[in-house]
Amino acid sequence: MKRDADFDELARYRGEWMRGEGPESDIVISTRIRLARNLADFPFIRRCSDEDRLSIERTVRARMESLTDQRWKSAHYVDLEPLSEIDRQLLVERQLISREIAESDGSRAVAFDAAEGYSVMVNEEDHLRIQVMKSGLDIKNTWEQVNRIDDMLEEVILYAFHPRYGYLTACPTNVGTGLRVSVMLHLPALVITEQMDRVFRSMQRINVTVRGLYGEGSQYTGDFYQVSNQVTLGHTEADLLALVGDEVAPRIIEYERKARQALLKNNRDDLHDEVSRAMGILSTARKISSEETMHHLSKIRLGISMGLIEQPDVKVINQLFLQTQSAHLQKLQGRVLGTAERHARRASFLQHHLAGKDDATWN
Amino acid sequence: MKCQFCEKPATFHITELTEPVGPQVMHLCEEHAKGFLNKEASPPMTAIASALAKQLGGQSGDALEELDQKECPVCGISFFEFRNSGRLGCPYDYTHFESDLRPLLINVHDKTEHVGKKPTRSAGTADSLAKMIGLRREMEEAIEREDYERASEIRDEIKAMEDPIAPPSTSSDTQS
Numbered sequence: 001m002k003r004d005a006d007f008d009e010l011a012r013y014r015g016e017w018m019r020g021e022g023p024e025s026d027i028v029i030s031t032r033i034r035l036a037r038n039l040a041d042f043p044f045i046r047r048c049s050d051e052d053r054l055s056i057e058r059t060v061r062a063r064m065e066s067l068t069d070q071r072w073k074s075a076h077y078v079d080l081e082p083l084s085e086i087d088r089q090l091l092v093e094r095q096l097i098s099r100e101i102a103e104s105d106g107s108r109a110v111a112f113d114a115a116e117g118y119s120v121m122v123n124e125e126d127h128l129r130i131q132v133m134k135s136g137l138d139i140k141n142t143w144e145q146v147n148r149i150d151d152m153l154e155e156v157i158l159y160a161f162h163p164r165y166g167y168l169t170a171c172p173t174n175v176g177t178g179l180r181v182s183v184m185l186h187l188p189a190l191v192i193t194e195q196m197d198r199v200f201r202s203m204q205r206i207n208v209t210v211r212g213l214y215g216e217g218s219q220y221t222g223d224f225y226q227v228s229n230q231v232t233l234g235h236t237e238a239d240l241l242a243l244v245g246d247e248v249a250p251r252i253i254e255y256e257r258k259a260r261q262a263l264l265k266n267n268r269d270d271l272h273d274e275v276s277r278a279m280g281i282l283s284t285a286r287k288i289s290s291e292e293t294m295h296h297l298s299k300i301r302l303g304i305s306m307g308l309i310e311q312p313d314v315k316v317i318n319q320l321f322l323q324t325q326s327a328h329l330q331k332l333q334g335r336v337l338g339t340a341e342r343h344a345r346r347a348s349f350l351q352h353h354l355a356g357k358d359d360a361t362w363n
Numbered sequence: 364m365k366c367q368f369c370e371k372p373a374t375f376h377i378t379e380l381t382e383p384v385g386p387q388v389m390h391l392c393e394e395h396a397k398g399f400l401n402k403e404a405s406p407p408m409t410a411i412a413s414a415l416a417k418q419l420g421g422q423s424g425d426a427l428e429e430l431d432q433k434e435c436p437v438c439g440i441s442f443f444e445f446r447n448s449g450r451l452g453c454p455y456d457y458t459h460f461e462s463d464l465r466p467l468l469i470n471v472h473d474k475t476e477h478v479g480k481k482p483t484r485s486a487g488t489a490d491s492l493a494k495m496i497g498l499r500r501e502m503e504e505a506i507e508r509e510d511y512e513r514a515s516e517i518r519d520e521i522k523a524m525e526d527p528i529a530p531p532s533t534s535s536d537t538q539s
């Protein structure tokens with residue numbers, strides 16, 4: 001494992017899960033699975049002394065470094081405490097760490113391999129949060145990878161486990177399997193046709209949570225939604241994976257497809273107009289907020305997958321979703337930017353890439 | 364403490380765990396607590412608050428107060444603190460507060476028995492798990508008073524408890 005990471009390089013890197021490929025990738029952005037684990041011989045984070053937290057971090061780091069698995073060789077181990085706010089924010093934007101761990105205090109760290117799409121947070125709400133992320137709807141491969149990492153860590157770390165309650169977690173809502181499987185969906189047609197409420201309601205009865213993504217508070221921006229299992233105890237991992245991956249996600253995908261067809265049939269011209277306008281704004285704006293960017297990118301992504309426009313490639317749009325966020329923009333620019341400056345640089349970045357040019361020529 | 368919405372004493376301290384805002388503590392009288400909890404709660408975290416209120420609703424103020432003061436002998440967390448934060452203090456809490464947590468687990472998960480993956484090694488009993496955490500505390504205290512001899516004794520003891528749990532080389536029945 002490498003003891004640090006090049007954050008400038010990371011900001012330029014597009015990431016496995018942003019490929020825009022994989023099954024159902026016109027609607028499913030990514031699949032993410034996480035496991036919550038705790039060390040047997042420490043209190044949970046809330047009751048940890050500073051020494052405990054430091055000791056957990058050191059123990060975990062040493063044990064991880066003792067692993068000989070080839071795949072760990074390319075992994076980074078980053079101490080989050082001394083990191084600049086922008087670098088932490090960058091990791092949040094890439095979803096390698098949670099907002100919570102970025103904003104908390106004390107000893108904490110993350111081991112990750114951006115290329116492989118996995119990360120292990122140390123001292124988040126639980127001592128360990130292992131997660132793997134893949135492009136498209138890919139439950140099987142995502143689970144296999146996260147399970148393998150868990151197996152590997154389990155050989156060197158003694159987990160808190162109870163024969164009746166399973167893997168013990170700080171919050172009783174995660175106990176048992178400690179498993180949360182989340183699928184991120186792009187559902188613009190359901191939003192336009194005002195059917196999201198119905199989707200929310202139908203999901204309430206079947207033990208899954210649907211949540212707007214990328215938004216602050218209850219504001220959903222960009223028409224992204226995340227569906228995940230709600231219960232973790234009393235069901236096997238296979239059952240929980242099947243609930244989200246075989247039952248719920250395909251159903252929502254079907255709703256979205258139907259809504260898209262209906263839009264094409266009844267509102268094709270309006271929709272085409274909206275997509276073209278979104279394209280026009282992002283290609284010509286001189287300054288733009290990240291929220292407005294998200295909103296228009298979402299429309300363009302819809303336009304592409306519905307065949308209304310041919311350019312640019314959906315991969316470019318996925319990349320823009322990621323790299324127009326504040327920390328990415330600032331890392332790419334190589335310095336801290338004020339809000340007004342960010343808005344101007346974001347606009348220029350968008351123009352540049354929507355015109356089909358690459359990073360190297362942007363300035 | 365008074366209810367957030369009226370002058371009556373607050374007997375319910377409910378933590379609404381909303382993401383991404385984080386925990387929001389509500390101090391409510393019984394009447395307002397009922398009203399609050401009857402609203403369609405946003406899953407999954409509010410489930411803790413509503414399960415607790417349901418479970419504790421029928422109890423007298425005294426019984427509630429007694430439960431609130433119950434403390435884990437290992438990490439020292441009180442039930443009150445757990446109710447307020449939604450977070451437990453250590454693995455032993457699942458044993459120490461078992462009867463108080465069971466209704467909550469049923470409410471959240473509908474189940475109380477783990478049926479999934481198991482680690483190939485375990486700390487053994489809940490007691491040995493508690494002992495290990497206790498030893499670590501003792502070790503930190505020993506270091507603090509610069510009793511390094513005692514600290515290293517304890518370190519060895521913890522190590523000994525961790526290590527023999529590795530699966531014996533003769534057994535091949537561990538799950539893959």
Ligand SMILES: [Zn+2]
Nearest residue numbers: 366369392395
């Ligand atoms: Zn009241």
Ligand SMILES: [Zn+2]
Nearest residue numbers: 435438453456
């Ligand atoms: Zn405890």
